[in-house]
Amino acid sequence: MKRKFVFFLFWVSLVVPTLASAFLMLQLTLPQMTALSEKVFIGKCLSIKKSQDRDGQPIQWVTFAVEEMLKGEPADQITFKQLGNSSSQDNVILAGEHVHVPRYVEGEEAIIFLSEEGNNHFTAPVGLYQGKFQVTTSKTGEKLVLNGMNNQGLFVGWNKNQKLKGMTLSAAENKLMRAKEGGLPLEGFATLVKKLATAE
Numbered sequence: 001m002k003r004k005f006v007f008f009l010f011w012v013s014l015v016v017p018t019l020a021s022a023f024l025m026l027q028l029t030l031p032q033m034t035a036l037s038e039k040v041f042i043g044k045c046l047s048i049k050k051s052q053d054r055d056g057q058p059i060q061w062v063t064f065a066v067e068e069m070l071k072g073e074p075a076d077q078i079t080f081k082q083l084g085n086s087s088s089q090d091n092v093i094l095a096g097e098h099v100h101v102p103r104y105v106e107g108e109e110a111i112i113f114l115s116e117e118g119n120n121h122f123t124a125p126v127g128l129y130q131g132k133f134q135v136t137t138s139k140t141g142e143k144l145v146l147n148g149m150n151n152q153g154l155f156v157g158w159n160k161n162q163k164l165k166g167m168t169l170s171a172a173e174n175k176l177m178r179a180k181e182g183g184l185p186l187e188g189f190a191t192l193v194k195k196l197a198t199a200e
Contacts, residue, residue, distance in 0.1 A: 027153040028127045031161055034196040036126045038116035039072035042135070042190060045108050046077070058084055062104050064112065070190055071197035080114060082124045102132040102148065109135035111145055111190070135186055144183030152181045163199050 034040065043064035051059045063079040084101035102125050104110075113131035117123045125131030129148030136144050145151075155177040158164055164177075169192075176188045 026127070027149070027156075028130055029156055029158075029161075030154045030193070031158075031163060031196055033113045033126045033131055034071065034193055036115065037071060037113040037131070039075075039078065039114045040070040040111065040193055040197065041066045041072070041075075041078060041114075042068045042070065042109070042111050042186075043078065045104050045106050045110065047106060048104050060084055060104070064110075067109075068190065070111070070193045078112075078114070080117075080123045081121050083122065100129055100148075102129050104132075111135065111186075111193075133189075136183065138183070143186035145186050145189050146183045150181045151179065151184060154184075155179065163196070167195055167199055169195075 028036070041064065043066045046063045046065050047061075048063075049061040051061075053059055059081065060083075061079055061081050063077060065077055066075050069075065082101065084103075111133040113126045113133075115123050115126050115131075131147070133145040133147045136146065138144055147154075158177045169177075170188075172185075172188045173192050173195075176184055176192065
């Protein structure tokens with residue numbers, strides 16, 4: 001019930017300017033993003049098909065080949081419908097407000113925290129650009145993940161979170177949660193998300 005209420009607020013915020021300013025600026029932690037997501041997956045972007053709605057607002061259908069499901073029913077591919085046009089900008093105008101949305105590039109690898117579908121089958125990553133983590137490779141060959149906020153705030157209050165306190169975490173995962181910003185190891189990040197999803 002709580003998840004549906006927050007999701008409702010998210011979509012209302014897309015059409016009501018005052019709520020858009022307040023809700024879309026809300027910084028989410030990793031446990032919050034995991035709880036609010038219907039699906040979380042690691043995948044490679046296969047295609048981006050662009051169109052417009054009746055009002056001329058840009059729409060994109062984004063398809064990912066799923067490499068690993070971290071939350072949700074198993075799937076080989078996931079296609080979702082989102083506002084925005086990844087080819088030129090990362091924002092759209094809704095009810096007079098500039099709203100930043102995630103950008104996608106064919107061939108990129110990413111972790112997507114995907115909300116359940118709303119009206120007209122629209123959806124988006126939870127927290128918009130917060131819920132899309134690009135996967136990159138460091139100079140040493142380690143895969144790292146980074147969202148549109150440089151991973152800031154992901155683990156705020158982690159040592160007081162009751163759900164995390166009840167979980168068995170490795171030394172690497174505990175170290176990961178002490179990070180304040182910057183790229184995080186993909187393997188530890190993915191394992192932690194799966195544990196959070198299982199603990200719901």
